[in-house]
Amino acid sequence: xxxxxxxxxxxxxxxxxxxxxxxxxxxxxxxxxxxxxxxxxxxxxxxxxxxxxxxxxxxxxxxxxxxxxxxxxxxxxxxxxxxxxxxxxxxxxxxxxxxxxxxxxxxxxxxxxxxxxxxxxxxxxxxxxxxxxxxxxxxxxxxxxxxxxxxxxxxxxxxxxxxxxxxxxxxxxxxxxxxxxxxxxxxxxxxxxxxxxxxxxxxxxxxxxxxxxxxxxxxxxxxxxxxxxxxxxxxxxxxxxxxxxxxxxxxxxxxxxxxxxxxxxxxxxxxxxxxxxxxxxxxxxxxxxxxxxxxxxxxxxxxxxxxxxxxxxxxxxxxxxxxxxxxxxxxxxxxxxxxxxxxxxxxxxxxxxxxxxxxxxxxxxxxxxxxxxxxxxxxxxxxxxxxxxxxxxxxxxxxxxxxxxxxxxxxxxxxxxxxxxxxxxxxxxxxxx
Numbered sequence: 001x002x003x004x005x006x007x008x009x010x011x012x013x014x015x016x017x018x019x020x021x022x023x024x025x026x027x028x029x030x031x032x033x034x035x036x037x038x039x040x041x042x043x044x045x046x047x048x049x050x051x052x053x054x055x056x057x058x059x060x061x062x063x064x065x066x067x068x069x070x071x072x073x074x075x076x077x078x079x080x081x082x083x084x085x086x087x088x089x090x091x092x093x094x095x096x097x098x099x100x101x102x103x104x105x106x107x108x109x110x111x112x113x114x115x116x117x118x119x120x121x122x123x124x125x126x127x128x129x130x131x132x133x134x135x136x137x138x139x140x141x142x143x144x145x146x147x148x149x150x151x152x153x154x155x156x157x158x159x160x161x162x163x164x165x166x167x168x169x170x171x172x173x174x175x176x177x178x179x180x181x182x183x184x185x186x187x188x189x190x191x192x193x194x195x196x197x198x199x200x201x202x203x204x205x206x207x208x209x210x211x212x213x214x215x216x217x218x219x220x221x222x223x224x225x226x227x228x229x230x231x232x233x234x235x236x237x238x239x240x241x242x243x244x245x246x247x248x249x250x251x252x253x254x255x256x257x258x259x260x261x262x263x264x265x266x267x268x269x270x271x272x273x274x275x276x277x278x279x280x281x282x283x284x285x286x287x288x289x290x291x292x293x294x295x296x297x298x299x300x301x302x303x304x305x306x307x308x309x310x311x312x313x314x315x316x317x318x319x320x321x322x323x324x325x326x327x328x329x330x331x332x333x334x335x336x337x338x339x340x341x342x343x344x345x346x347x348x349x350x351x352x353x354x355x356x357x358x359x360x361x362x363x364x365x366x367x368x369x370x371x372x373x374x375x376x377x378x379x380x381x382x383x384x385x386x387x388x389x390x391x392x393x394x395x396x397x398x399x400x401x402x403x404x405x406x407x408x409x410x411x412x413x414x415x416x417x418x419x420x421x422x423x424x425x426x427x428x429x430x431x432x433x
Contacts, residue, residue, distance in 0.1 A: 001314045004040070007033045008310050012303065012343045020295055023345065027302025031309055040313035046304045046352055048155060048259040050297050053148040053348070055266035057293030058284070060102045062273040063231045065284040067224035072098060073110040074218060080114060084122040091115045091129035092136035092183050096176065099140035101235065103147040106292040108137035108386055116393040125193045127398040130390045132179065132186045132413040137386060138376045139175040139417050141347050143168065145239045146262065148296055148348035153372060154242070154258055156355050160365040164242025164258065170369050170428045178373065178421030182413040189412065190398060198397040223277040230276070234269035238262055300349050307353030315360055326361050333358050334371035334422055341377035345384060350375040366433045370425035379414035380406070 008030050015026030034040045063069060076094045083090055094115075095108040115133055119126040141147045145164055150171070154164055193199055218224050241248050241261055248255040274281055284290060326333055336357075341350040351372075358368055378384050382391075382401050387410055391399050401408045 001317050004034060004038050004310060004314065008306060009343070011306065015299075015303070021298040023349070024295075024298035024300070024302035027299075027304075027306040030306040031302065034306065034309050034313065038313075040309055043305065043308040043312050046152075046300055046308070049148065049152045049304065049348065049352060050301055052151045052259055052262050052266075053293060053297050053300065055263040055270075056103050056146045056148070056151075057290060057297075058270040059231055059234060059266040059273065060104065060107075060293070061284040061287050061290035062270040062279065062281075063102075063227040064287040064289045066227035066273055066277040066279045067218045067220060068227035068231065068273075069102075069107060069110060069287075069289070071218045071221060071224035071228060072101075073114070076111050077114045080118045084118050084124075087115065087119050087122060087124055088129045088132070088187050089180075089183050091119075091133040092179050095133045096136040096140040096143075096179055099137045099147075100144045101232065102289065103141075103144045104289060104292055104296075105137040105141055105386055106288060108134065109288060109389055112386075112390050113393045116390075116395070116399075120193070120396055123193050125190050125196065125398050126394045126396050127400075127409045128186045128189050130394055130399045131189070131409040132183045132417070134386050134390045134410055135182055135376075135379060135413045135417050136179045138347075138379060138414075139179050139373060139421060142372050142376060142421075143172045143175045145242065146235055146266070148300065148346075149351050149372075149375060151259070151262060152300075152348050152351040153355060153368070156351070156359065157365045157368065158258070162365050162369070163245065164239060165244075166433075167369055167372070168239065168243075169432060170366075170425050171372055174370070174421045174425040174428060175373055175417075177424050178417040178419075181420045182417035185416050186413050189409075193396065193398065196396070196398055198400075202395070202397055220277075223279070227273045227277055227279075230269055230273050234265045237265055241265075296346060296348065299344075299346050300352060303344060303346070303349045304352035307349075308356065311353075311357050311360070315357075326358075326363065330363050330367050331371070331422075331426075333361070333363055333367075334374040337371060337374040338377040338380075338418070341375045342380045345378045347375040347378075366429040367426075370429045371422060373418055373421035373425065376414075376418055376421075379410045382408040382410060 011026045011030030015023035035042055080087055080090060094111055098107045099105045115129050116126045119129050141149050144150055145168055242258055245255045337354055340354050344350045399409045
C-alpha cells in the first residue's frame with residue numbers, strides 16, 4: 001500500500017507543477033500504474049461531478065460573454081472607490097460574493113487590480129486588502145451552492161439524507177465569519193505604505209506611474225443585467241430545490257437527484273442567456289471562466305478517479321491503521337483535508353479524493369460539513385494563479401513572497417480564515433443538528 005501511495009503522491013506533485021490540465025492527466029498516469037502494475041480494479045469515473053461543473057461553467061461563461069461579469073466588476077469598482085478607507089474590509093466581501101455567485105474563484109482576477117489601485121491611491125498598504133481578498137475568493141468556494149466542491153460533497157453525503165441547505169446553513173456563516181475575522185486581522189499587517197522601504201524605493205526609481213486601472217466597458221448594460229439576473233435565478237432555484245426535495249419532480253416515488261437537477265437548470269440558464277441576449281455561443285468558450293472551469297473538469301477526472309481507485313483498493317488497510325485515532329479525534333481529518341488540498345490545488349478534487357475515506361472511517365456527515373473549509377489550503381504554497389495575479393497587480397511591491405517562501409502575504413489571512421471557519425462550523429453543527 002505504501003508503494004502505491006508513493007506513486008499517487010508523485011502523480012499529484014508532478015501534475016501540480018505541470019499546471020493547467022497537468023493535474024488531471026497525471027492522475028491518469030497514476031491510475032494506469034495502480035491498474036496495470038498493482039492490479040487494482042478502477043472505480044467508476046466521477047461523471048456526475050464533471051457534468052455538473054461543465055453545466056455550471058457553461059452558464060457562468062455565457063454570463064461573462066454577455067457582459068454580466070464586467071457589469072459586476074463595474075459595480076464593485078464604484079463601491080470600493082466610494083469607500084476607499086474601508087477597502088480592507090470591503091474587498092474580501094466583494095471577491096467572496098463574486099465567487100459565491102459564479103462558483104469559481106477565478107472571477108476574482110477582474111477585481112484584483114481595482115483593489116490594488118484603490119488601496120494605493122488611499123495610501124493603504126495594498127497587501128492588506130489583496131491578501132484577504134484572494135483568501136475570500138477561496139473560502140467562498142466552500143459556501144457557493146454551485147461550486148464543484150459543494151456539489152461533490154453533497155453527492156457524497158446524499159446517502160445520509162443531507163440536503164444542500166444543510167451544507168449551506170453551516171458553510172456560509174462559517175466561511176463569512178472566517179473571512180471577516182481575517183480581514184480585521186489584516187488591517188494592521190506590515191508597515192504603513194508611506195513607510196514601506198520597497199514602496200519608497202520604487203517611487204525613487206520612478207517604477208510606479210500614476211495611471212488609472214481600466215475596466216472593460218459594458219457595451220450593453222441591459223444585456224449584462226439580464227444575464228446576471230438569469231444566472232442568479234438559476235442559482236436560487238438550485239438552492240430552493242436542493243433544500244426542499246418535495247418540490248422536485250418525482251419519478252416512481254423518487255425525487256429527481258441533485259446532480260441531474262443542477263445540470264438541467266444550469267444548461268437551461270446558459271441557453272436562455274444566449275438566446276435572450278443574442279450572445280455568440282463561441283464567445284462564451286473564449287472567456288477566462290470557461291478555460292478555468294474546463295481545467296477543473298480534467299483535474300477532477302484524473303485525480304478523483306485515481307484517488308477513488310486507491311482508497312477503494314486499500315480501504316481495509318487504511319481504515320484499520322487510522323480508524324481509532326480519527327474516531328477519537330475526528331478534527332484530525334480536517335488536517336488531512338488541508339494537507340491534500342495543498343497538493344491537489346483544487347477543493348473539489350480534494351473532496352472527491354479524501355472525503356470517501358472519512359465516510360469509510362465512520363466520521364459523522366455533520367462533522368465533515370464543519371471540516372469542509374479545510375479544503376481551502378492551497379494558499380499555503382504561493383503559486384496558485386490568483387495568488388500570483390495579486391502579487392503582480394500590486395505595483396507597490398507590498399504583496400509578496402517572503403525570503404523563506406512560506407512567509408508570504410497570504411499565509412496569515414489564509415490560516416486565520418480557515419481556522420475560524422472550521423471552529424464556527426463545529427459550533428454551528430452543535431446548534432443546528
